Amino acid sequence: MLWKPLGFITFVMNPTQMQSFGCFLLIVLFTSSFSVTAQPKGYLYDESKVAPYELPDPLVCLDGTKVTDSKAWLKKRRPEVLSLFEDEVFGRSPGKPKAMRFEVVEEGKEALGGKAMRKQVVIHLGKGKKALAVNLLVYLPRKAKGPSAGFLTINFMGNHTVHADPAIRVPTSWVRNGNGVKNNKATASSRGSRASRWAIDAIIDRGYAFATVYYGDIDPDFHDGYKNGIHPLFPPKDPKKRNPTDWASIAGWAWGLSRCLDYLETDSAVDA
Template identity: 50%
Template sequence: MQRFTSPRLWTVCCWMFILTCGPSIGPASGFEPNYDESKIPDYTLPDPLVSQDGAPITSAEQWNTVRRPELLDLFEKHVYGVSPKPCPIRHEVVSRKTVFNGLATRSEIDVFFGLADDAPSMRMMTYVPNERSGPVPAFLGLNFQGNHGVDADPAIELNPGWFREGRNGTTDGNKANEKSRGATASRWPVKMILDRGYGLATIYYGDIDPDFDDGFKNGIHGALGGQVADVAPESRWGSIAAWAYGLSRALDCLESESELGVDTSKVAVIGHSRLGKTSLWAGASDPRFAMVVSNNSGCGGAALSRRAIGETVGRINTVFPHWFCDQFTEYNENESACPVDQHQLIALIAPRPVYVASASEDQWADPKGEFLAAAAADPVYRLLGTRGMGGDAPPAKMPAADRAINRGVIGYHLRTGKHDVTDYDWQQYLDMADRHLQ
């Protein structure tokens, strides 16, 4: 597959189209999205409770020993790509500071992918409430504009890595500048999270794999890519798998550093947009995550690919060819040929709690498809002894906007508004965590 090799050219192309068509759509290539439900192609969802040889899955044992490993293998080989085995890590605490007038302790930690002196690293920033009797449950998620974008405190080091050119003068070329401090703080209500008794850990996703396509030479692909040399080239890990790999290594670090004060048996992995796709794959592939949150993740995330409405598989693979494995391109505008769909990804998280959220003005991400995927995962959750979405059966239709479904282990809401993360979203995630992690 032909790949872009110039990050500068790639960035310019992306932003030319974004400025024309809005923040949730990538560069133009003549694609006309369908938003008409009547034009959705006929499709049949692959049954998560029928094995590849056609045998029904009727017990938790069959799910855990037959169907779940089967589905993980299919998602690896056909969607996200096969990742290396977990690498050893080491970490160095860079700073530790009391913040918010004594409410919490903030730490910055460099986590290295390997033991060598020149191993690549990511900078993790954690917040833990100071008034606690022991380790606390926490949310772990990647961010788009650096840790300094989460919190404007000038004591946080400005990330020196590569950044997509930002709006409102937040970058100089592909480097962050002082105007980027606190630029995404509205998406990370740190004090709200701390007041509810939770910790927070976050990492700039570009530390793990810069988000441009150079043939997988940069980030941890370049450092660890040799470990998947025996994997078929079309099934090697893409950037989403790399970001998920980084989240798992972050959890390794939290497990090894007890002074950070995080209860690592109660860590919820969270992500928005492409990082919501990442949180789902991280939660599916690493069962240590106690809860999974997908915010507006759309195509390749929580939305059913077979609906082919809004962003399609062909569209996403054309605009972001580095996100998924090359095999996924075989399903460009041919979604029903794929052996899996995204309800099965959600099912792989079972029986752990999962929360899927959509936004009413984010039709590009197909809110209805996200809801339908959550509902279609419900039978697996019930097979494993939970109430799924609650009640005797999953709801037959989407809830009204701003009416959360949160009675069971699968949560869902459609928030009024655009492609974003808001306080309303976080309130639902915290409520879900209260029920399952506290």
């Protein structure tokens, strides 16, 4: 996999897949104006005060053997590095949920001046009181002659903010207060407010699809002890004590993107 930065966008790209098969790219956008949940007291931001440490050599396995070829990397060292990130940074995420279904609430609607087809899908996760609805917005190039490769993205203020398209559903989940948001509830007045950050028209013009999901549908970005969003679907063994390797919000958002990709893999108009 190749990490390739593009302005304020960073995405993971497999060149072979893009050239030979097409694929959906997972995109994470971070901007200086994006406000994240405030960290609790005790976090250290001054690097000069960090205790001495030595970073592990990425090409030396835990048992001391060196990585000398791609086979050793893929079979041995890569899993070790991923495990370190799980244990020390992001926590360990669960797999696919047993209770998951896709509901297409809008399909094949002309959009963006006729050059795209709009589709809106609700991904239902879990059952009963803990059930969660994640809304996925998809634009497909109308003149595509076959399945379209594209971009799967995550947004921070609601699907309706990525474009002024009046048909995009406004989220009903928690949204950070700001313009067009009152009492943590989004309103139509914020429609298209983040459109300048998204090159949707350019993506469609070049023959690619575009999909986006609001991160608050997956896990609302405020601390409540992981009692909302997707975390209640996978309760810890001891709810009164978190394990150091328990997943949190960043892993949760990535997990939610994977569920969106699960849907896209079922869509015949998408080359996922």
